[in-house]
Amino acid sequence: MSIFNASRLLGKTVLITGASAGIGAATAILFAKAGCNLILLARRADQLEKVAEAASAAHKSAAAQQGGQIAIVQLDVTDRAQVSALWSKVPQGLRNVDILVNNAGGAHGIDRVGDIQDKDIDTMFATNVLGLISLTQLLIKDFKARNAGHVINIGSIAGREPYVGGSVYCATKAAVHAFTSSLLRExxxxxxxxTEIQPGMVETEFSIIRYRGDKSAADKVYDGLQPLTAEDIAEEIAWAAARPPHVNIAEVFVLPANQASAMQISRGGSK
Incomplete structure (x- = not known):
C-alpha cells in the first residue's frame, strides 16, 4: 500500500500564496510533479517567474498525463483590493481551485515588548493573519458552492509555544491556529x-528576513544541527492533500530530529 498516492492529485488546481521562495516554491514544484495546475501568488514577480519555470520543468520531467497549467499573479495578500480582484487575473479554466495553501508570512525582528516597531507589528499581523483570512474567505465560498476543497494553512511551533523575542510572531501564529481550528469545525x-502544518526550525529566507538581512545572524540560528528544509515541509503539505477524500489531516506538527520544543534544541552535531 502506498503512503503517498500522488495520482489523487493529478489534474487538481492548487493556489499557493508566498510562492516566490522557500516553502511556497518547494510546494509548487512538488505539486507540479504530481500533475497539478498551479496558481502562484507573491509580491516578487521576477522570483515568481523563476518558480513557474522550475515547476513547468518538474511537470514535464514527471511525464504527467494532465494538469500542468501555471498562472502567476503578482499580489500582496495584505491588500484586500488585490485579493478581491484576484480572479480577474486568473485564466477562466483555473478558477475552480481544489487546494488552497496559505503559505505567505514571516517574522520581523526579535525585539521584546516595548521595543517592537509598529511597522513590524502591522506587517506581521497583516501578512500572517489578515492576508490568510482574506484568501480563505475568497476561496471558501466557492468550496462551499462546489461542496469540495481543501484549505491548508502554514502555522508554526510558535503558535503552540510562545518564546522570548517572538511575542508578535507567536501571537500571529496562535491566531492562525485558532482560525484554522474554527474553520475546521464550521x-x-x-x-x-x-489542515494546519506546524513546522519547527526550517532553513529558508525566514531567519534572514527576521534578522533584517543579516545572513551571519540568520545562519547562527541553525548552527550545530540539521534543520528542516522547504522540501521537507512541501512533502508534508502534498501528503496531507493526497489523503483519500474522507481523510482529513487536521494538524501536522513537524520538527527536526534535534528539536523538542521552541527553545529546546540540541546543537551537539554538525549540519
Missing amino acids: VVDTPIRV
Missing part, C-alpha cells in the same frame, strides 16, 4: 478539508 458537515 465545515464539519461538508467534505471540505482543513
Whole structure:
C-alpha cells in the first residue's frame, strides 16, 4: 500500500500564496510533479517567474498525463483590493481551485515588548493573519458552492509555544491556529478539508528576513544541527492533500530530529 498516492492529485488546481521562495516554491514544484495546475501568488514577480519555470520543468520531467497549467499573479495578500480582484487575473479554466495553501508570512525582528516597531507589528499581523483570512474567505465560498476543497494553512511551533523575542510572531501564529481550528469545525458537515502544518526550525529566507538581512545572524540560528528544509515541509503539505477524500489531516506538527520544543534544541552535531 502506498503512503503517498500522488495520482489523487493529478489534474487538481492548487493556489499557493508566498510562492516566490522557500516553502511556497518547494510546494509548487512538488505539486507540479504530481500533475497539478498551479496558481502562484507573491509580491516578487521576477522570483515568481523563476518558480513557474522550475515547476513547468518538474511537470514535464514527471511525464504527467494532465494538469500542468501555471498562472502567476503578482499580489500582496495584505491588500484586500488585490485579493478581491484576484480572479480577474486568473485564466477562466483555473478558477475552480481544489487546494488552497496559505503559505505567505514571516517574522520581523526579535525585539521584546516595548521595543517592537509598529511597522513590524502591522506587517506581521497583516501578512500572517489578515492576508490568510482574506484568501480563505475568497476561496471558501466557492468550496462551499462546489461542496469540495481543501484549505491548508502554514502555522508554526510558535503558535503552540510562545518564546522570548517572538511575542508578535507567536501571537500571529496562535491566531492562525485558532482560525484554522474554527474553520475546521464550521465545515464539519461538508467534505471540505482543513489542515494546519506546524513546522519547527526550517532553513529558508525566514531567519534572514527576521534578522533584517543579516545572513551571519540568520545562519547562527541553525548552527550545530540539521534543520528542516522547504522540501521537507512541501512533502508534508502534498501528503496531507493526497489523503483519500474522507481523510482529513487536521494538524501536522513537524520538527527536526534535534528539536523538542521552541527553545529546546540540541546543537551537539554538525549540519
